[in-house]
Amino acid sequence: MSRRTLLRALGAGAGAAALAGCGVPAAYVEPADRAAEDRSGSDKRLVFANWPLYIDVDENDPQKRPTLDAFEKQSGISVKYTEEINDNDEFFGKVSPALMNHQETGRDLIVVSDWMASRYVRLGWVQEMDRSRQPNVDRHLDPLLRKPSFDPGRLHTVPWQSGITGIAYNRKKLGREIRHTSDLWKDDLRGRVTLLAGLDEAYSLLMQGNGADVTRWTADDFHTMTDQLRRLVRKRHIRRFTGNDYIKDLSSGDVLACQAYSGDIIQLQADNPDIKFVVPEEGAELWAESLMVPNLARHKRNAEALVDYYYRPEVAAQLAAAVNYVCPVPAARDVLASSSDKEEVELAENPLIFPSDDMRKRLATARDMTARERPVFTKEWNEIVGL
Known part of the structure; x- marks a missing residue:
């Protein structure tokens, strides 16, 4: 554990x-x-x-x-x-x-x-x-x-x-591979996908999925991502935003795919080899x-x-x-x-x-928010997540 x-x-x-x-x-x-x-x-x-x-x-x-x-x-x-x-x-x-x-x-x-x-x-x-x-x-x-x-x-x-913040999914139950962050938004995952609730844990992967260079991301990159999330929340595509309780949801099958930490998935794979972890083609964050x-x-x-x-x-x-x-x-x-x-x-x-070596090419560490950006972006994020 x-x-x-x-x-x-x-x-x-x-x-x-x-x-x-x-x-x-x-x-x-x-x-x-x-x-x-x-x-x-x-x-x-x-x-x-x-x-x-x-x-x-x-x-x-x-x-x-x-x-x-x-x-x-x-x-x-x-x-x-x-x-x-x-x-x-x-x-x-x-x-x-x-x-x-x-x-x-x-x-x-x-x-x-x-x-x-x-x-x-x-x-x-x-x-x-x-x-x-x-x-x-x-x-x-x-x-x-x-x-x-x-x-x-x-x-x-x-x-x-x-560690890596990437995507975990149940390959057997989903019935397909996940290779891109955008694969999370396909219709067969409506209501069966979760994202991390913490802003610092979540934002890099989601911006990378939209093609942003997270080593020097901009306010426009952030707002593009949050606009996307608002639409997905309104459609009830995202089941919920979670802490580490995504592990329970993924293990039980209530969730088929989720944003996840690499260290957690090693533990899950020991009990369920159908659980896969992927660094999307667009990249994931190395923290x-x-x-x-x-x-x-x-x-x-x-x-x-x-x-x-x-x-x-x-x-x-x-x-x-x-x-x-x-x-x-x-x-x-x-x-x-x-x-x-x-x-x-x-x-x-x-x-x-x-x-x-192939995975390392897709890993990046996001620049941190400035002191001026943080309260503004945190407020916007929390309104979407429901905190």
């Missing part, structure tokens, strides 16, 4: 409210004011805040995390690992008072989705990492993830895991959830060492085999392929963990 299956965001409306003040100039922290005295040399520990179900665990003892335990043993650094991030907006609300008031958060390393990471970067709430201490990141980070528009050069962020060092973290060098450790191919392979998301370290594929474990060899050939 995946993390996204169990946990869902608070709701797009709540998210918009939480982010409404993100562009307030008073909240911005200048580069010179972001660092605190680093105690890493004398205090061999760090605090790592992550999402639940997002790391490998020992099958016989869920309290043990093999890769993290190995890091502690090799480095001598003690890691306090917390699974406290259940939602991007909720966690933003938890740490923002400290960050905007130039106070410590009590955390040395956090993981949030890139669309949220862009706000931290824009506000100056996270520190630039020292890549001279991270040779594995420099060597092994997937080229597709190296140049997000919100963090040129990935100076402040490093992907923990990645990431990234590691960041918040301002005034007291163990920055220790945190940087942990980040680099997870970019060792053998460690990245172990993590990928456990969580089943798109691995940001392509070299991990060879590690799994050479394994004596049959299941690990199969994972190396799974395009939802290591996308094929």
Whole structure:
């Protein structure tokens, strides 16, 4: 069972409210004011805040995390690992008072989705990492993830895991293939298709389906997409807008096709091989959830060492085999392929963990909305979704 299956965001409306003040100039922290005295040399520990179900665990003892335990043993650094991030907006609300008031958060390393990471970067709430201490990141980070528009050069962020927002469908029950986003709008899917309710999760795929270049999409691209959705909602073509409950609908057969996350579908396919996942010919979004060092973290060098450790191919392979998301370290594929474990060899050939060359050509990371665009577009989206 995946993390996204169990946990869902608070709701797009709540998210918009939480982010409404993100562009307030008073909240911005200048580069010179972001660092605190680093105690890493004398205090061999760090605090790592992550999402639940997002790391490998020992099958016989869920309290043990093999890769993290190995890091502690090799480095001598003690890691306090917390699974406290259940939602991007909720966690933003938890740490923002400290960050905007130039106070410590009590955390040395956090993981949030890139669309949220862009706000931290824009506000100056996270520190630039020292890549001279991270040779594995420099060597092994997937080229597709190296140049997000919100963090040129990935100076402040490093992907923990990645994923694809594409289309899932029941091939047997639908009786045909889906190759284009427009295939969702055919008559045989009326009332049997769902889309994601979250704006940041949904908009890229839908604009790509209309031919937009999402790395530099425009307001016209957005409005073309929302006009299309209004017509589909009026016709009752779209059954509903969902969180992760699309998984239940797809499994039961109430829905035949839906917008979906690649990590979830790997889980579903284990029980139902008729469930297919497709990156449409027009493209789909490649996203990431990234590691960041918040301002005034007291163990920055220790945190940087942990980040680099997870970019060792053998460690990245172990993590990928456990969580089943798109691995940001392509070299991990060879590690799994050479394994004596049959299941690990199969994972190396799974395009939802290591996308094929053909699939990679159709993947893109959308530019984020500006602070000025977000409230306007969120309001328009929420009116369509019914939030």
